[in-house]
Amino acid sequence: MVWFRKKKYTVLEAPQKKDRIPDGLWHKCENCLNILYKKDFEANFKVCPKCNYHQRLTCWERIDLLIDKGTFVEDNVDIYPADPLGFVDSKPYSQRLEEAQKKTELADAVVTGSGTINGYRVEIAVMDFRFIGGSMGSVVGEKVTRSFEHALEHNLPVIAVCTSGGARMQEGILSLMQMAKTSIAVARLNEARIPYITVLTHPTTAGVMASFASLGDVVIAEPNALIGFAGPRVIQQTINQILPKGFQLSEFVCEHGFIDIVVHRKELKKTLSTLLSFFTKTSPV
Amino acid sequence: MSLMIYDFEKPIAELEEKLSELQSLSEKTPETLAEIANLREKLLETKKNIYGNLTAWQRVQLARHIARPRSLDYINAIFTDWTELHGDRKFADDPAVVCGLAHFENIPVAVVGQQKGKDTRENLRRNFGMMHPEGYRKALRIMKLADKFSFPIIVFIDTPGAYPGIGAEERGQAEAIAYNIKEMFTLQVPIIVVIIGEGASGGALGVGLGDVVLMMENAWYCVISPEGCASILWRDRAMAPQSAEALKLTANDLLELKVIDEIIPEPLGGAHRDPEVAFQNVYKALSSHLQRLMQKSVDQLINERFKKYRQIGVFITRQDNSKNFSDKSALSAAAKKDEQSRG
Numbered sequence: 218m219v220w221f222r223k224k225k226y227t228v229l230e231a232p233q234k235k236d237r238i239p240d241g242l243w244h245k246c247e248n249c250l251n252i253l254y255k256k257d258f259e260a261n262f263k264v265c266p267k268c269n270y271h272q273r274l275t276c277w278e279r280i281d282l283l284i285d286k287g288t289f290v291e292d293n294v295d296i297y298p299a300d301p302l303g304f305v306d307s308k309p310y311s312q313r314l315e316e317a318q319k320k321t322e323l324a325d326a327v328v329t330g331s332g333t334i335n336g337y338r339v340e341i342a343v344m345d346f347r348f349i350g351g352s353m354g355s356v357v358g359e360k361v362t363r364s365f366e367h368a369l370e371h372n373l374p375v376i377a378v379c380t381s382g383g384a385r386m387q388e389g390i391l392s393l394m395q396m397a398k399t400s401i402a403v404a405r406l407n408e409a410r411i412p413y414i415t416v417l418t419h420p421t422t423a424g425v426m427a428s429f430a431s432l433g434d435v436v437i438a439e440p441n442a443l444i445g446f447a448g449p450r451v452i453q454q455t456i457n458q459i460l461p462k463g464f465q466l467s468e469f470v471c472e473h474g475f476i477d478i479v480v481h482r483k484e485l486k487k488t489l490s491t492l493l494s495f496f497t498k499t500s501p502v
Numbered sequence: 503m504s505l506m507i508y509d510f511e512k513p514i515a516e517l518e519e520k521l522s523e524l525q526s527l528s529e530k531t532p533e534t535l536a537e538i539a540n541l542r543e544k545l546l547e548t549k550k551n552i553y554g555n556l557t558a559w560q561r562v563q564l565a566r567h568i569a570r571p572r573s574l575d576y577i578n579a580i581f582t583d584w585t586e587l588h589g590d591r592k593f594a595d596d597p598a599v600v601c602g603l604a605h606f607e608n609i610p611v612a613v614v615g616q617q618k619g620k621d622t623r624e625n626l627r628r629n630f631g632m633m634h635p636e637g638y639r640k641a642l643r644i645m646k647l648a649d650k651f652s653f654p655i656i657v658f659i660d661t662p663g664a665y666p667g668i669g670a671e672e673r674g675q676a677e678a679i680a681y682n683i684k685e686m687f688t689l690q691v692p693i694i695v696v697i698i699g700e701g702a703s704g705g706a707l708g709v710g711l712g713d714v715v716l717m718m719e720n721a722w723y724c725v726i727s728p729e730g731c732a733s734i735l736w737r738d739r740a741m742a743p744q745s746a747e748a749l750k751l752t753a754n755d756l757l758e759l760k761v762i763d764e765i766i767p768e769p770l771g772g773a774h775r776d777p778e779v780a781f782q783n784v785y786k787a788l789s790s791h792l793q794r795l796m797q798k799s800v801d802q803l804i805n806e807r808f809k810k811y812r813q814i815g816v817f818i819t820r821q822d823n824s825k826n827f828s829d830k831s832a833l834s835a836a837a838k839k840d841e842q843s844r845g
């Protein structure tokens with residue numbers, strides 16, 4: 218159980234900066250395959266200037282992008298996943314966890330904490346797709362819930378940045394129940410009139426989309442993110458016909474009325490702070 | 503009655519056939535009568551042996567039996583004055599779920615039931631019990647009606663999942679489910695959920711939040727179907743029996759995991775073999791839980807509902823972690839390293 222001995226991230230600033238120093242000068246866009254000057258790509262918030270492809274960010278990059286320098290304080294650092302069902306498929310779940318923890322240096326697929334966005338104090342939960350596809354098991358459910366409860370206690374607006382393939386199958390029914398737990402946590406935010414904003418990034422689907430991600434007072438999405446309940450492959454297999462162009466992408470979902478705003482990554486922080494200015498009475502610190 | 507049987511039930515069917523052959527003889531010798539008695543005993547023993555040791559996959563199969571009682575069968579058997587109410591008042595009426603009002607022991611109640619068909623034709627009309635967003639919205643409309651007039655809510659779960667289709671996505675399947683879960687938490691009336699067959703994923707949970715969650719002995723309830731899980735994790739749908747076992751989706755498993763409150767026993771071999779017994783058992787369970795829940799104040803009800811879901815989940819906290827460090831110096835070394843990484 219190597220991962221238990223990992224350092225705990227009680228960080229004041231997003232770590233792992235060194236990881237983001239380019240080891241080469243060039244970056245190849247995953248989408249249009251154009252070769253980009255790495256510096257330009259990163260200056261553009263890892264959005265391809267040629268095709269507008271928003272490359273996935275790690276939770277730390279996301280926190281860096283949204284939270285004012287030096288203000289992020291991580292909470293709920295003491296929660297680690299277990300293997301409640303003793304689940305084994307082609308490999309044991311405990312081994313998958315260990316590998317994911319080694320790869321990402323995260324305890325599980327979400328980081329929570331508080332900080333400021335252009336001076337507005339917020340509680341924020343940020344998911345990380347690298348950790349078993351951002352899937353929600355007991356730890357994600359518990360951390361998100363505690364994070365919302367912390368906001369409730371301290372009367373902080375809440376931002377949830379989502380990216381997830383859905384519930385974590387290896388925790389069976391317990392992962393399904395995290396949808397209930399987190400949605401109930403949102404109900405309690407609603408009741409206390411705490412503003413709750415969700416940011417949907419590529420991809421946000423299934424169990425996470427069918428719980429707290431959908432429930433924002435304001436729902437924002439990055440362009441071209443896959444957003445939906447069922448995955449396109451499952452739908453295609455079920456209905457046996459070609460899916461319409463742009464199906465389940467942010468713009469499509471927005472057109473159908475389930476997203477308030479599609480926002481380019483470079484505008485995201487500004488959009489959030491403008492929204493916060495409507496919802497919070499206190500002026501920024 | 504010729505019921506469709508599964509492979510694992512063949513020894514039973516063979517004995518039943520022999521027995522009925524002997525019983526149909528017009529002239530029975532003492533030897534025949536003895537043989538009949540003998541076969542009867544053997545049949546009962548075989549049944550107990552097979553049905554008493556069902557694998558998770560065998561239960562999944564029983565839960566899917568085409569003759570298994572559906573929501574409407576329970577509704578007609580248990581309630582009076584069943585009055586179905588249609589439509590979500592927004593888009594359409596979803597036949598995959600039936601909603602309405604009825605009397606239960608003279609108490610007005612709202613009922614929501616995911617409805618599969620009894621044959622292929624009805625299944626096509628009912629979309630095999632796979633709801634669209636308008637189904638979730640219809641269910642919530644009726645549940646809010648119940649909230650307004652203080653009717654308890656009874657929900658029957660029986661679905662292979664929420665429908666994965668173009669229209670369902672266009673009309674916000676995920677939002678419909680999420681919103682239902684959130685709103686069901688706030689309803690100020692008792693909610694009793696009974697999983698009667700299949701309880702697949704968000705499709706079930708979208709109408710499945712309850713103060714009491716009951717489950718039929720051979721029903722299953724999980725985050726994904728065994729086939730879905732097998733095709734993703736094993737990359738082979740044929741591994742469904744293995745994934746069914748690994749997912750811990752039976753009533754016994756769920757009781758152990760504290761996700762359900764009680765198992766409702768089924769007649770030997772499944773509810774379809776003696777539906778009247780199944781109806782009786784569900785009726786009895788509903789009656790006792792409803793009486794109990796109706797005595798609670800709204801605050802108490804919501805408070806307990808909150809606690810019920812708040813505590814579900816298994817994880818390790820740091821305090822538990824420290825038990826993994828047998829030697830204290832290792833722990834303090836780790837703490838020191840922590841300090842450094844922070845600095």
Ligand SMILES: [Zn+2]
Nearest residue numbers: 246249265268
């Ligand atoms: Zn590109």
